[in-house]
């Protein structure tokens with residue numbers, strides 16, 4: 510039986526995190542915990558958190574740490590994630606969130622943090638052509654649309670461009686990534702948890718690289 514995993518995936522917007530995280534959650538049979546998807550769910554249901562988050566998200570700004578981490582704490586305290594683990598996508602995005610996450614996952618800790626690396630020009634191209642299902646979040650692109658008339662192949666939902674995939678919001682998110690999220694790379698490297706993976710190439714090739722890195726990291730921990 511494949512053991513679970515306690516995994517964080519970092520990477521710029523458009524690096525393929527969403528696609529890889531879904532694949533990894535199936536491979537390791539653990540929930541895919543995406544803070545972006547959770548926040549989009551809150552917006553759609555018009556909860557108090559969703560109402561506060563919407564304008565920040567549309568502009569590409571970050572949601573305040575305490576609001577996001579309360580949501581993450583609740584999700585990672587559930588039985589499924591405490592038992593087999595999780596693939597955490599989109600969090601942490603700041604050092605403060607990383608510190609808070611340490612407390613949330615204590616005493617088990619994280620197995621590994623993957624940094625999915627893709628050149629910025631490619632990321633801009635991918636984001637401009639990205640389309641998503643409003644219901645299940647499945648990813649498509651103008652080059653690889655759903656089979657029938659922008660209707661999701663997985664659930665039949667409508668496939669659209671994300672509100673925050675405009676040129677200004679994309680640039681703002683990339684700037685925030687450099688300023689707020691990139692420092693987490695050295696922070697996790699110092700903790701001996703970070704592995705950088707080349708995120709270019711086919712989704713299958715990238716998944717194989719990530720699974721290989723996780724297996725190697727596990728062997729390393731076993732030998733220590």
Ligand code: AMP
Pocket residue numbers: 522544545546548565566567569570571572573574577598599600601602606673682
């Ligand atoms: P994503 O789907 O991960 O690109 O997230 C979409 C948007 O949700 C981001 O641009 C932020 O506005 C917000 N968001 C998602 N995760 C976080 C987080 N960990 N901290 C702050 N804001 C977040």
